[in-house]
Amino acid sequence: MSELRFDGRVAVITGAGRGLGRAYALLLAARGCKVVVNDNGSATRGDAIVANPAQEVVDEIIAAGGQAIASTDSVALASGAAAMIQAAITAWGRIDIVIHNAGNVRYGPIADLSDADLDAVLEVHLKGGFYLVRAAFPHMVAQAYGRVVLTSSCSGLYGSQTTVNYGMSKAGLLGLNNVTALEGGAHGIRSNTIIPAAVTRMADGLDTSAYPPMEPELVAPMVAWLAHEDCTVSGEHFIAAAGRMARAFTTETKGVFRPDWTIEEVAADFAAIRDPEGERWTFPPYPSGMADHLGRSFEWAHRERAVPHG
Template identity: 60%
Template sequence: MTEMRFDGRVAVITGAGRGLGRAYALLLAARGARVVVNDLGGAIRGDGPDADVAQGVADEIVAAGGEAIANTDSVATPEGGKAIIQAALDTWGRIDVLIHNAGNVRYGSIRDISYEDFRAVVDVHLLGAFHVVQAAFPHMCDANYGRIVLTSSIGGIYGNARCVNYGVAKSGMIGLNAVAALEGEACNVRSNVIVPSAVTRMAEGLDITQYPPMQPELVAPVVAWLAHEDCTVTGEMIASIAGRVSRVFIAETKGVYRPEWTIEEVAQAAEAFHDKRDVLDFGLHGHVGHIGYSFAMARGQDQPDGSD
């Protein structure tokens, strides 16, 4: 099997000072990528920046014979997002890979969370993703090449109690990814979501004694594959947990059609339109598939199978 390398490629990785981001940075650098190691170096809540965190990873890459620079700009502002991408352009004149991994954690329920804690997490995870994607996207499109990997979570897909800010941010990543994949399709810019689970400092306070091995290094090859030029998928969500890799996707039931509805008829049909025995997976152009399938049903036409 030919080794999948990143020689000549420039990768920007946010939140690359610790945990998953560090594992991504070290792996891509080992395979030839030149890496911008972005990290504020803050505590898990995002407080108390420390420039030595990003610099330490950059130094580790250089000591191993690779190329890397440290960057401590914040993804949470448009100016910070631009500065992170500009660091790659100023140093190496290009941006080929963007992996948005930066994150923070501030627990809170819908009822009790402060607005400050809600925004602090949304600003870093979701708005941070938009800030760096928007800054990198024109350069990738103009170069007719780019690979974007955004980070969601099982908490964003399935929800998790007392993590409303995190759930909202990680769910929003799905929409950003879909639009980036659609708008980048004609320019060879591919965008996908990693849904990672690993034991990092974000697992602080959890009982992990019964967990199987879940080190960040188990997730890193999956992210590296999504970031590689040979990866053909786009607009998808790939989960990686404890050595298991899977595709996560949004699907629809086949549904039920009537030319008119009453409330009572909707109630009566609920079991039928909840039936998951036949599932439609519309894929990248799901907005077109959803509308086309629904219109065809309304016209009484034969239905496509809904597969992508």
């Protein structure tokens, strides 16, 4: 296969001053992409500015012969997301790729989590993703092309204790991805999520001594592929963890049909309703997941109701 390049493409990458985002920025830039390196330099909690890593990454890209500019705007603000998209338009006249990677974390069990700690995480991860997509969308529609990569997490798929704000945000980004794929499909816009695992500063305080190699560079090739023009899948969710690449699905059991139900019948059929070993239905969100989900259910209902039951 010939080398996959991004010549002529322009990307905005949030949280690109360190860790995963830095790896994405360096890889795309090395393959010819012009990059807005966004990072406001905040601590992991997102409540203090501690450095200016965006400019350091820009300097590294330029030293290697690439093109990049720094953005220190906050994606937690609609104005910040709009500013970084506008920076790409002002510098290079277009925006082709949006990778939302910026993140923060604040710990606390459900019963004790403060409103401030809930909002702080939702604003960066979930609302930040929305703000960024909303700002980029008109430009992508006008040029009939775009690639969006949103960062979810295994916490969004499965949950993790004492990080309900984080898990809610990451699960919400799965939903944002689905709708971005649906609304963007007719305009050449493709959207997917990355569910990465890497040892970065977000893992500070965790015991990682038993972990296999989990450098951000192991995740970057999947993100770069999802951002490439040759990748035409959309509305999907991809895992990159310790060298493993995979796809995550939402899957339904076939379930049980009755023309009417009582509580007792639900109880009696509950094992069959949730049967993990039986037939499964999987409906990719794009291009018609909701319609397929409803259509299959409606078809079964109409078929069963048309059959005489004696």
